[in-house]
Amino acid sequence: MTDNEFRAFVASLKTCEEDRFSSSRSAVNRSNSSVLDIARTAIGFLKCVAESTSDPGLIGPGGRINIVEHRSVRMPRKKGGNPKVSMHWTHSCLPKPSAKKSRKPISSSDIEKLREATVRVSTSSFLRKRRLVMLRLLEMTGARRGEIELLCCRDIYAAAAMRDPMLRLKTLKSDQNAAREVPVSASDLRLIIEYIEKNRRPLLANLGVAAQDENHLLISATTGKGLKANTITNEIGFIAKAANLETQCCPHLFRHRFITKAVQLIVDRNITQNRSAFRRTIMDSGTLLVHLMQWTGHKDRESFAGYIDLGFDEGPSAVDRNAAARLRLAVESTLRQVKTLMMELPKDGITGSKSSVLLEVVGTLHRELVDAMSAD
DSSP states (O other): OOHHHHHHHHHHHTEEESOTTOSSOOEEEOOHHHHHHHHHHHHHHHHHHHHHTTOTTSEETTSSEEOEEEEEEEOOSSTTOOOEEEEEEEOTTOOOOOOOOOOOOOOHHHHHHHHHHHHHHOSSHHHHHHHHHHHHHHHHHOOOHHHHHTOBHHHHHHHHTSSSOEEEEEOSSSSTTOEEEEEOOHHHHHHHHHHIIIIIHHHHHHHTOOOOSSOBSSBOTTTOOBOOHHHHHHHHHHHHHHHTOSSOOOHHHHHHHHHHHHHHHHSOGGGOSOHHHHHHHHHHOHHHHHHHHHHHTOOOHHHHHHHHHHHHHHOOOOSOTTHHHHHHHHHHHHHHHHHHHHHHHHHHOSOHHHHHHHHHHHHHHHHHHHHHHHTO
16 A cells, blocks of 8 residues: 555545435535544554554555654643643644534423423323433433433432432443432422333333333333433434424433533622633632532543533523522422423323322422522
8 A cells, every 4th residue: 555545545534425225325524533533543553554564664654654643742730730642643634623513502492392292292101201201301410311221210219208309320431330419309300200100110010020120210111121322312313303403402412401500500600700710710619610520420620611611601590509509490390390291181181190290299399499498
C-alpha cells in the first residue's frame, strides 16, 4: 500500500451507504469525526502489520504511508496536578474533527405530547400505564436507560417508606455496585406503586409467572421479563413518532433535562449576572457541586460543566434545595398525575377506583405542601 492509496481510502470513508439491507440505497456523508476514528483505527492496524511482517518502511514518518506523531498536552484542572500528555498518529489527508453538537434537553411541551400520545396509541391498560411510568421515571430521576432497566419494585417501596423519599439508583459508568440516591416526590411514587399493584401484579398472575428474584419494575407485556435498555429506547422512539415531535427524542434527553433542572433548583441565577462567573461559582463550591454530582451520578467535573451553562440560560429558580425544591416537585408531579387521570377516564370509564386514586393523589399533595411549607 502506498501513500496515495491510503489517501484514496480516507476519501472513500467520507460517504457511506445509509442502509446496506435496503432495496433503495442512498449515500450519506460521514462526519469528520467518524472518518477520523476509522482512519486512526486503520493506522493502528497497519502499524501492527508493519511490525509483524518486519516492514518498518510501510508506515511511519517518511514511510510509504507517511504519518506523523502528534503530541498534545492537557493542563491539570487542580492546582499542583501534573499535565496529561497524549500521543496519536495522524496523516495530512485526515480531516479536522467535526464541531461538537450540543443537544438541548427535552422540553415540557414535548413531554406532554409524549404523554398524550401514550394514552392515545397504547393498546392495553398495562402498556399505557407502563409507558407513563417509564416517561415519569426518566424525567424525575435523570437516570440513564440502563439504570431504569435495573430499577426494582423493592427500590420504589423503600423510597415510599421514607419521610423525605430518596430513590436509590444503580450508577452505570462507575465502579461496580456503585449507587446514588435521588430526591423524588411521594406523588410520583404513588403513581408507580399503583402500576405495580394494579397493572404489573395482575399481568404476572395472568401469564402464570412467579415473582422473579430480580423483581424488575418495567416488564414485558408478553413474557413478564424485565425490559432491556434497547427496548426502552425503542418505546420512546415509537411514542415520539406517534406524537409527531419536530425535534429528536431519546431517553438521554430526559437526563439532560433533569441535570439542567437540578442546577436551577440548587443555585439561583441572581448570584451573578455573568455566565463564566456563574460557572466558576459552582465549580469552585465543593458543597454545591457534590450535591449536583451525587444526584446525577457524574464523576468528572468537566463533563458536568456544560450543564451549568444550560442551567444559567434556563433562568432563575429557588435557592433552597430542601423546602423549595420539594415544593416544586410536589406541585409539578401532582398536576401531571391529575391530568393523566383525566386523560385515562375516557378510556377506562368513570369508576370508583379512579375516583379513589384521584382523592389519594390530592391528599398526598396536601401533605407534601404542608410539610414543605413547615420546613421553610
